[in-house]
Amino acid sequence: MPLSETEENAIGEIVNRHAADPTQLVQILRDVQNCLRHVPPAALDELARLLAIERVQVQAVAEFYTFFSSEPRGFYDILISDSITDHMLGSREIAAYLCEKLGIQPGETRSDGRVSVDYTSCTGMCEQGPAGLVNGYTITRLTRDRVDRIVELVNADAPVDQWPREFFAVKDNIHRADLLLKTPFQPGSALKWALTRGVESTFSEIDKSGLRGRGGAGFATSWKWRFCFEGPEESAVCPIDKPTGKVDRYVVCNADEGEPGTFKDRVLLQSYADQVFEGMTVCAAVVDARQGFLYLRGEYLYLYEHLKSVLERRRQSGLLGKNILGRDGFDFDIDIRLGAGAYICGEESALIESLEGKRGIPRNRPPYPVTSGYLNQPTVVNNVETFAAAALITLKGGTWFASVGTEKSRGTKLLSISGDCARPGIYEYPFGTPIAEILRDCGATDTLGVQIGGPSGVFISEREFGRVLGFEDLPTGGSFMVFDHSRDILEIVRNFTHFFAHESCGFCTPCRVGTSLLKDQLDKICAGHGAAGDLVELGHISQLVKTTSHCGLGQTAANPILSTLERYPELYERRLKATTFEPGFDLDSALEVARQMTGRDDAHAHLEQEVEL
Amino acid sequence: MTTLTITIDGQKIPFVEGQTIIEAATAAGVYIPHLCHNPEFKPHGSCKLCTVKVNGRNCSACTFPATEGQEVLNDTEELNETRRTITQMLFVEGNHFCPSCEKSGNCQLQAVGYFLNMLDAHFPFFYPSREVDASHPDILLDRDRCILCELCVRASRDVDGKNVFALSGRGIHTRLIVNSPSGKLEDTAIATDDRAVHVCPVGAILIKRQGFQVPIGERTYDDHDISEVSLEHEMPTLGGSHGR
Numbered sequence: 018m019p020l021s022e023t024e025e026n027a028i029g030e031i032v033n034r035h036a037a038d039p040t041q042l043v044q045i046l047r048d049v050q051n052c053l054r055h056v057p058p059a060a061l062d063e064l065a066r067l068l069a070i071e072r073v074q075v076q077a078v079a080e081f082y083t084f085f086s087s088e089p090r091g092f093y094d095i096l097i098s099d100s101i102t103d104h105m106l107g108s109r110e111i112a113a114y115l116c117e118k119l120g121i122q123p124g125e126t127r128s129d130g131r132v133s134v135d136y137t138s139c140t141g142m143c144e145q146g147p148a149g150l151v152n153g154y155t156i157t158r159l160t161r162d163r164v165d166r167i168v169e170l171v172n173a174d175a176p177v178d179q180w181p182r183e184f185f186a187v188k189d190n191i192h193r194a195d196l197l198l199k200t201p202f203q204p205g206s207a208l209k210w211a212l213t214r215g216v217e218s219t220f221s222e223i224d225k226s227g228l229r230g231r232g233g234a235g236f237a238t239s240w241k242w243r244f245c246f247e248g249p250e251e252s253a254v255c256p257i258d259k260p261t262g263k264v265d266r267y268v269v270c271n272a273d274e275g276e277p278g279t280f281k282d283r284v285l286l287q288s289y290a291d292q293v294f295e296g297m298t299v300c301a302a303v304v305d306a307r308q309g310f311l312y313l314r315g316e317y318l319y320l321y322e323h324l325k326s327v328l329e330r331r332r333q334s335g336l337l338g339k340n341i342l343g344r345d346g347f348d349f350d351i352d353i354r355l356g357a358g359a360y361i362c363g364e365e366s367a368l369i370e371s372l373e374g375k376r377g378i379p380r381n382r383p384p385y386p387v388t389s390g391y392l393n394q395p396t397v398v399n400n401v402e403t404f405a406a407a408a409l410i411t412l413k414g415g416t417w418f419a420s421v422g423t424e425k426s427r428g429t430k431l432l433s434i435s436g437d438c439a440r441p442g443i444y445e446y447p448f449g450t451p452i453a454e455i456l457r458d459c460g461a462t463d464t465l466g467v468q469i470g471g472p473s474g475v476f477i478s479e480r481e482f483g484r485v486l487g488f489e490d491l492p493t494g495g496s497f498m499v500f501d502h503s504r505d506i507l508e509i510v511r512n513f514t515h516f517f518a519h520e521s522c523g524f525c526t527p528c529r530v531g532t533s534l535l536k537d538q539l540d541k542i543c544a545g546h547g548a549a550g551d552l553v554e555l556g557h558i559s560q561l562v563k564t565t566s567h568c569g570l571g572q573t574a575a576n577p578i579l580s581t582l583e584r585y586p587e588l589y590e591r592r593l594k595a596t597t598f599e600p601g602f603d604l605d606s607a608l609e610v611a612r613q614m615t616g617r618d619d620a621h622a623h624l625e626q627e628v629e630l
Numbered sequence: 631m632t633t634l635t636i637t638i639d640g641q642k643i644p645f646v647e648g649q650t651i652i653e654a655a656t657a658a659g660v661y662i663p664h665l666c667h668n669p670e671f672k673p674h675g676s677c678k679l680c681t682v683k684v685n686g687r688n689c690s691a692c693t694f695p696a697t698e699g700q701e702v703l704n705d706t707e708e709l710n711e712t713r714r715t716i717t718q719m720l721f722v723e724g725n726h727f728c729p730s731c732e733k734s735g736n737c738q739l740q741a742v743g744y745f746l747n748m749l750d751a752h753f754p755f756f757y758p759s760r761e762v763d764a765s766h767p768d769i770l771l772d773r774d775r776c777i778l779c780e781l782c783v784r785a786s787r788d789v790d791g792k793n794v795f796a797l798s799g800r801g802i803h804t805r806l807i808v809n810s811p812s813g814k815l816e817d818t819a820i821a822t823d824d825r826a827v828h829v830c831p832v833g834a835i836l837i838k839r840q841g842f843q844v845p846i847g848e849r850t851y852d853d854h855d856i857s858e859v860s861l862e863h864e865m866p867t868l869g870g871s872h873g874r
Contacts, residue, residue, distance in 0.1 A: 062811050073796035073809040080798040080807075359800070376800075381675045381693040523778070523797075523804030525676050530719035533802045534753055561715055564688050565678050 020059045027052050028060060032067045039068045040392075042078050042374030043357055046085055047315070051153070054130075055089040074375075081376040081522075082357035083137065084153075084315050091126045091133030093171050097149040097159075100139030100277045101512040102435040102498055108147035111159045112136065118168045132171050138360060138516060139277035140316045143435035143498070144190055144442050152177050153318040156184050187319065189284050190442030193458060195429045196421060197289075197402070198445050200409055204291040205336050207411040211299050212344055220303050223407060225415025227427030231402035232271060232363070233470060233494030234569075235426075238403055244387040245395045246304045266306040267396040268297050268349075270404055271368055273314045275360040276471035277516060278496030281431035282401035284443050286313075286320050289405055290327040294351060296404030298336065299411050300397055301349040309351040310391075312368050315358050324353055360520035364568050365398040366390075367522065378524045379568035402431055402495070422448035426487035434459045436499035444497075446486060453482040456499065463501045466584075471496035472513035473573035476506075476580045506588055507543050510577045514539050517574035528571030531562035535575060547593050555589075556582060636700040638682075651691040651702060652680055656864050661857035662704055663713050663742055665720075665831050666779035667692035669864050671788060677720070677779055679713050679742065714746040722753040723802070725760065725774035726832075732841050733833030735849025739777060741856035756802070763808065765816035768838050769827055776806050776834040786826035794820045806834070 020028070031048040035041040045064065049056050056079045065072040079085045097103070097112040116123055116134055126133035140155060142148030147159040151167075154177065163184065170180055191198060211219040224239035245266055270293065274282040285293055297309045313320065328351055331337045341347045354372055356362050362371045366380035369391050390396025399407075406428060410418045419427045426448035432455065435441045439460025446455065456464055466478045470493035477484060477491070484490050500509060518532040538555050541547050559575035559582075566572050582589060604624050612622050633644045636651065638660055645654035650673055655662050666677040675693035682691045683703035691704070703709060720739060728734045760773035778797060783806075786794040794815075798807040810817035820826065822837050830836075846852070850859055 058811070071793045071796070071809055072811065073793060073798070073807055076807055077796045077798040081800050083800075376797075381673065381690075383695065518801065521801040523799065523801045526678050526716050526719055526723075529778075529802055529804060530723045533756070534719070537754065557715075561712060565681050565712060565716065567675065567678070567690075 018057065018059060020057070020063060024053060024057075024060070025063060028063050029067065032064065037068055038374075039070045039074075040372065040374045041354075042068070042070075042075065043082065043371055044354060046075075046079055046082070047355060047357055050085050050090075053089075054092065054094070055086045058087070077376055078374065082315075082359050084358040089126060089130060091131055093132045093151060093177070094153075095132065095134045095149060095151050095167075096137035096140075097123075097134070098138075098140040098142065098146060099136040099512075099516075100143055100146070101509055102143035102278060103139070103146040103148060104512065105436060105504070106146045108149075108159070111147045111161070111164060114161055115164045115167070118164060119171065131174075137316075137358065138275065138520065139279075141274055141280040141283050141314070142187065143278055143280055143433065145188060150316065150318075151180075153315065154185060155187055155316070155319045157187060185319065187283070187287065189288055191284065191445075192434075192440055192442045193444040193446065195445040195447060196418065197405055197409065197429055197431065198443075200413065202289075202292050202295075202409065202412070204295065204331065205334060205342070207295050207408045208298055208302070208336060208342055211302050211411050212342055212347075216303050219299065219411055222415040223303070223410055226406075226410045226418040227415075227422075228403065228406055228410060228418065229426065229488065230400055231406070231430070231494070232400035233276075233474075233492060235488045235492055238399065238407065241387055241397055241399070242300060242304050244385075245306075245397045248388060248395075265308070265392075265394045266304050267391045267394055268300045268304065268306045268309040269365075269368070269372070269391065269396055269398045270297050270309070270311045270351075270401055271363065271365060271398050272317070272401050273312055273356050273363040273368055274317070274401070275314055275363045275520075276473060276494055276496050277513070278433060278435055278468065278471045278498040279494060280433040280435075281443055281495045283317060283320070285401050285405050285431075286317070286324060290324055291331070292405045292408045293401055294327065294331060294404075295336070296399075296406070296408035296411075297351060298341065298349055299407055300399070300404065302341075302347060304395070304397055306397070307348050307350075309349060310372055311351060311353045312362070312372060313353055313355050314362075315356040318355065321353060321355065328353070359522075360516075361522045361568075361570055364570065367568070368398065369396065376522070378522050379570075400494075423485075423487050423489060425489050430486055430493065431495050432486075432493070432497045433495050434497045434499065437461060437464070437501035437504070438499045448487040449485050451483055451485050452477065452491070455486075455497070456482060459499070461499045461501070465500050465502045465504060466506070467500070468496070468498040468509070468513075468577075469493050471498075472516055472577055473569070475576060476509075476584065478584045506581055506585055507539075507592070510581050511539055511543055513577040514574075517570065521570060521574070525565075525567035525571065527562050528566040528568075528574065531558055531566070531571070532574050534558050535562065535578065539578065542589060542592050545592055545594065549593060552582075552589055552593065634696075634698050636696050636698070636702055638702045638704050639706070645696040649696050651682060651684070651689070651694050651696050651700070654696045655691065655702075655704070656861065657866055659861055659865060660704065661861055662691045663745060663856075664692055664860075665738055665742060665777060666781065668781055668829065668831075670829075671781065671784040674780060674784070677716070677777070679716055681709060681712055681716075683709065710746055713742075714748050715752070717743050717746055717748055718750075718752045720777050721748075721751045722755045723758070724776060725755075725757065731775065731833045732836055733775070735844075735846055735852045737833055737851070738831035738856060741851035741859075744851065745856050760805065763815050765812075765814040766818075766820065766838075767816070768822050769815055769820060770836045770838055771806075771808070771815055772834055772836070773806055774834075775832045777832055778804055778806065779831060781829045781831065782806075782826040782835055785829045786820070786824065789825040792819050792824065792826070794818045794824075794826060 061075045064075045145157045228238040229235040359377045361367045362377040367377040371377045386396045432444045518536040521532045523529045563575045643658045664680040666674045673693045675690040680691040763771040783795045
């Protein structure tokens with residue numbers, strides 16, 4: 018169907034707003050989806066024409082991110098978070114109740130086009146769920162009462178910006194503050210220090226601090242900055258020296274906080290944004306970058322206006338823009354780019370692809386983003402928390418930071434604690450803190466186990482609560498999900514395994530096919546159709562996916578299965594049938610089509626399924 | 631000048647700066663199984679069939695740079711089992727019915743299966759529903775057989791300059807799409823002498839009305855292992871047409 022004149026004009030305006038820049042394709046498609054409630058085929062042609070790129074490129078991007086749809090979504094598009102922590106707070110029942118009241122099924126748009134409901138991956142509101150998104154905006158603490166009111170508002174056609182404010186309230190819930198969260202910070206103070214002390218001295222403070230990336234992988238921050246400035250490892254020297262040639266460098270803040278159970282970056286961006294942006298600007302001063310990006314996950318749309326206003330205030334105060342703090346030639350600015358529902362974009366090279374307006378497919382490495390990142394230029398990609406720490410280290414010095422924590426893990430770590438505990442929320446601990454102490458502080462009792470680092474991390478059992486936070490023992494990006502003895506571990510593992518199959522980008526064979534095989538194999542066992550051989554098979558596929566996948570997603574996708582198979586083999590074994598082989602299909606029901614075609618239903622048209630014991 | 635070398639399964643192999651492991655291996659006559667790799671195009675690294683162990687870690691030989699002194703394991707039981715499993719994954723993910731496929735005997739997926747002694751598909755079949763595009767008068771696109779290697783994508787973009795293909799979707803729903811408003815091949819500029827039409831390692835892209843010109847039994851891999859054929863075509867010193 019061709020576009021109407023209004024639609025065509027709207028698309029033209031959207032493209033103009035983004036300067037007809039193909040690297041902004043994800044942003045443009047977000048706006049088109051928002052405006053037309055979908056991205057119709059005719060819009061693909063129009064966008065390709067206006068952006069002077071191939072139609073397949075537009076289509077491939079539109080079909081990669083889950084927030085884009087080719088069929089119209091409702092005028093009210095409601096997504097319910099499918100994180101295990103939302104499940105535990107009753108999200109599935111709430112979703113079923115909502116659908117019943119609206120008279121639709123999950124995944125459907127109501128025939129009047131007014132409303133659609135679906136599930137979505139973790140929205141990062143794990144301690145104030147069940148949560149969801151209404152037209153992209155976060156909605157928290159869903160209850161049956163709240164659902165009743167939402168249904169009334171939908172049926173009365175009330176614009177979302179006139180819905181009660183409390184539906185959209187997002188609390189910080191900070192319960193333990195340490196270095197990062199309780200050190201007073203004045204916007205501009207760290208930058209002034211950096212400019213007074215000089216770039217070399219600022220760099221050496223970061224180096225001295227021992228700061229390692231807070232996204233989970235833990236690469237030394239100073240090394241990353243140094244390689245970005247000087248080129249690859251072979252040619253770099255310490256302390257920071259001359260840059261290699263004339264290039265454009267970029268500073269990217271990874272705020273694609275998609276690991277289920279993680280929400281600490283949300284809190285930093287909501288209440289410590291200046292500290293984060295200041296860390297980025299200090300980095301820009303050190304590596305000599307002129308352009309920065311904050312890649313904000315689409316689920317955090319509610320933070321967008323707030324963050325834009327912080328950036329604008331910083332420009333007004335001379336902390337961004339040209340000649341920052343009056344320093345001649347120190348030009349740096351930050352743009353916010355929104356994601357559109359793809360966990361893989363938390364992987365730094367996939368994030369860069371997305372920033373360039375492409376599908377979020379992780380790149381081959383080497384080269385690494387520090388030498389060939391955004392537009393193949395040297396690029397620092399750091400986590401939100403890393404930049405927030407870097408700002409304070411610049412202000413307070415490396416020793417101040419390094420005096421806390423352990424030898425290989427300096428400083429503190431923000432934890433997002435959710436699940437079965439009395440006080441879920443944000444806790445900042447020095448590295449080296451034992452899990453038992455954390456569980457005590459958050460009021461967790463009768464704890465069965467803790468998932469540390471999200472689905473891609475590790476499940477530890479009650480016998481391991483003496484283990485400690487840190488790169489030496491339990492590294493984590495910050496997700497800390499508590500489960501008590503009322504929980505079914507296999508249900509948790511199933512939730513995580515389905516998550517990875519849903520989020521696999523599809524680039525490499527082991528992850529694309531393997532995560533789906535794992536999902537099906539686990540479902541078969543959990544449904545009571547598995548035999549001993551199926552358990553062995555589950556282990557085999559897990560190992561293959563872990564050891565041959567292209568990127569971190571695939572390499573960790575089997576962790577929930579592997580870490581629970583190791584700790585709780587008996588839970589799996591209890592679900593097995595006492596046979597050596599159990600087919601995954603029902604022979605008799607497989608003959609149904611043949612029976613229908615031949616019009617038979619007599620005894621001879623049925624088969625007993627026999628299995629050799 | 632000293633020669634740079636890596637070791638593959640104990641054998642010393644020379645390489646030049648900038649070569650990947652598979653390039654060095656091929657030049658020295660060592661076959662590493664692969665499907666998405668074709669020396670004519672930029673290394674891709676998606677099929678993972680060329681997984682080798684480098685200093686104890688799994689790497690894709692087609693994208694990983696050779697560096698002085700690397701210890702590479704290639705032809706080991708463990709790696710070949712891994713490759714066999716990956717091949718089985720490719721088989722069950724699509725709809726591959728060799729006996730009725732025109733590419734049988736000339737198909738690299740099938741040939742790699744034979745080479746790795748793959749005796750069954752092992753996993754449950756996915757039986758995906760994929761669209762066949764027979765719209766073009768001379769070229770058939772049978773997505774059932776597509777293994778998502780992106781060779782046609784790369785050939786059409788980098789050699790033909792037509793951008794006829796791209797991969798779209800995500801995860802297990804990844805699929806090959808065609809660059810036209812209708813999504814059909816007939817509305818593109820593709821032609822039978824395009825590189826993209828000849829580069830498909832399986833039977834997903836075929837030229838019409840050429841069925842069974844070479845009888846089954848006399849086809850490329852009926853008499854020769856893919857290891858021989860691959861080296862013959864890709865080894866620069868043997869005058870391979872695609873060598874660098």
